[in-house]
Amino acid sequence: MAEFPLDPQLAKTLLASESYSVAEQVATVCAMVSIGASVFYRPKDKKVFADNAHKNFSRGNVGDHLALMACYDGWAESNFSTQWCYENYVQVRSMKRARDIRDQLVGLMERVEIEMTSNAQDHDGVKKAVAAGYFYNCARLQRDGSYRTVKHPQTVHLHPSSSLAEVLPRWVVYHELVLTTKEYMRTISEIKPEWLVEIAPHFYSKQDVLEDGRKLPKGKGKAAMDG
Template identity: 65%
Template sequence: MLSVGGSIFYRPKDKQVHADNARMNFHTGNVGDHIALLKVYSSWKETNYSTQWCYENYIQVRSMKRARDIRDQLEGLLERVEIEISSNQNELDSVRKSIVAGFFPHTAKLQKNGSYRTVKHPQTVHIHPNSGLSQVLPRWVVYHELVLTSKEYMRQVTELKPEWLIELAPHYYQRKDVEDDASKKMPKGAGKAAI
């Protein structure tokens, strides 16, 4: 889904509110963008890959078919090397940890002014306005990519627990990198962990 992630949802000019509401339905519970994409794919699969479902949810059919093709290729590779395939979407921490394990260099910590600071190569970044977490502002996040428009924005953002960085990437992070000042004052309503 990340390979086609920037082009999953579409937003017709005459139905922007409907499209935004449909997109946010996948973000219930402040799950983060990666989990929302997983929900999109799983919901589409439950409808037997319905084209109509995609139209009703303002989702690009072609992008979803491409995601299914990539998933099928990955599944074939796993079978070829005899790795057992298992799935449990209800284990969100396990899913988040796997995202952190893959994208550990792309982490950022919330600052007092509501922006974020990347951890290893410090620069100021912001959560993209289209993210399901743009109004939540978790203390720690992992992101898929940075895009530069009027500001440097993180796209495809998911909340993480800082201790996961030490657990999953001890070769990259030290304790001092992930010290979390939980008592530090944050913007009103920001930094409240959903996990």
């Protein structure tokens, strides 16, 4: 991890990507989250058009990390077209910065001999890699619609800009917390609670991920959870 000039959480995410054979996809996700919240924009006179364009990236309620990946992939497929950015209400300058960061990350990954595997359809693999780096940033839905972080519990909320804001998944991993009127989670993906025991057994026990008072089924080892 010392080879990467990154936050330890992002570095761990990149390293974990090889285990799930999604290194190419995770390099894209890490580059996109590195540029912050400056990817999408909503002109006042075209809010509906912008919202519809942005929703296309998160079809199927895939979550924010995968929506960012879809945005980058769409831009790449357009041969990094500026016109594509205008049509999809995406910041050209931010995307160019993401491309530069991604190129640097891929170079670093190759230097430490991470195999640049690719599986664009394995959404769970990408989310597991993110959870491997950000396992501390996990929260569980409460009855009142708020969330509570799993360890060192505090009340947090889905950021209104999240593609999952109307979905309210039961378990989420988030990139960062932003304090405005409330403590908001930003850049969010849905996860399965048993992944936490698989990914970070030193940090989470089965007791931590009990849902509705029910224990996880006995014998849920690593192999079973991978399914």
